[in-house]
Amino acid sequence: xxxxxxxxxxxxxxxxxxxxxxxxxxxxxxxxxxxxxxxxxxxxxxxxxxxxxxxxxxxxxxxxxxxxxxxxxxxxxxxxxxxxxxxxxxxxxxxxxxxxxxxxxxxxxxxxxxxxxxxxxxxxxxxxxxxxxxxxxxxxxxxxxxxxxxxxxxxxxxxxxxxxxxxxxxxxxxxxxxxxxxxxxxxxxxxxxxxxxxxxxxxxxxxxxxxxxxxxxxxxxxxxxxxxxxxxxxxxxxxxxxxxxxxxxxxxxxxxxxxxxxxxxxx
Numbered sequence: 001x002x003x004x005x006x007x008x009x010x011x012x013x014x015x016x017x018x019x020x021x022x023x024x025x026x027x028x029x030x031x032x033x034x035x036x037x038x039x040x041x042x043x044x045x046x047x048x049x050x051x052x053x054x055x056x057x058x059x060x061x062x063x064x065x066x067x068x069x070x071x072x073x074x075x076x077x078x079x080x081x082x083x084x085x086x087x088x089x090x091x092x093x094x095x096x097x098x099x100x101x102x103x104x105x106x107x108x109x110x111x112x113x114x115x116x117x118x119x120x121x122x123x124x125x126x127x128x129x130x131x132x133x134x135x136x137x138x139x140x141x142x143x144x145x146x147x148x149x150x151x152x153x154x155x156x157x158x159x160x161x162x163x164x165x166x167x168x169x170x171x172x173x174x175x176x177x178x179x180x181x182x183x184x185x186x187x188x189x190x191x192x193x194x195x196x197x198x199x200x201x202x203x204x205x206x207x208x209x210x211x212x213x214x215x216x217x218x219x220x221x222x223x224x225x226x227x228x229x230x231x232x233x234x235x236x237x238x239x240x241x242x243x244x245x246x247x248x249x250x251x252x253x254x255x256x257x258x259x260x261x262x263x264x265x266x267x
Contacts (some may be wrong), residue, residue, distance in 0.1 A: 001004045074187035078180055082227035085176035087103060088169045096241045101131035103252035107259065110137065114263045119144045132162035132245070133252050140256060151260060155253050162249070166242050170235070177231045182225020191217030215264035 037087035106129055113121040119141055142157040191214060 180227035187220025188217040
């Protein structure tokens with residue numbers, strides 16, 4: 001699952017980068033047919049005047065334009081952070097959604113299995129149930145013959161292992177959250193240095209000369225902050241999801257120990 005999301009993320013980033021590069025090349029090429037373009041522009045204006053007002057520019061096209069204006073060299077790393085961070089976030093959300101099972105139903109099945117067929121049948125119930133809680137219960141039932149204390153230690157220890165698996169990938173998301181604005185600020189510094197170099201070369205402050213550098217500075221910062229905000233929302237959602245599953249896991253583990261203690265007392 002992780003490899004699939006990583007491949008999709010890289011493919012999407014490369015596809016977008018190729019499209020942007022092509023657009024940048026087209027914009028940089030000289031216009032060979034200015035008269036035809038002027039004629040088409042006049043015709044387009046007439047159509048706009050006659051037809052109802054339409055949306056001027058799509059959001060997708062605007063983003064691509066601003067992406068190119070901000071400098072592909074600085075925007076691509078920010079885009080890479082966003083795409084890879086989203087890929088990991090979506091993979092984690094899918095994993096955690098599958099891991100969030102009905103613990104009360106599982107405990108009821110285990111209790112019924114213990115009464116009908118003993119520990120072995122309860123193990124079969126855990127083996128046939130997906131999710132970290134069922135895996136923890138199975139590890140605890142494996143130590144049933146070693147005493148209640150060993151069962152409790154096994155549940156606690158394996159619970160820590162499952163929690164580590166649920167938190168897998170969060171470090172990378174945190175890295176991309178920190179890296180996105182940092183790359184944006186770096187682009188800001190480079191853009192401002194370019195603007196001041198232009199001022200120094202001209203010996204005078206000209207808005208036209210410094211506009212390009214300032215635009216790069218502002219756009220890279222903006223895109224970096226947007227990427228960080230989006231990833232931060234996903235990160236917080238994942239953390240809340242993990243906390244909820246862990247709380248349910250701890251509550252279910254206590255209930256399992258009560259069931260095992262009751263079963264030992266009756267047998």
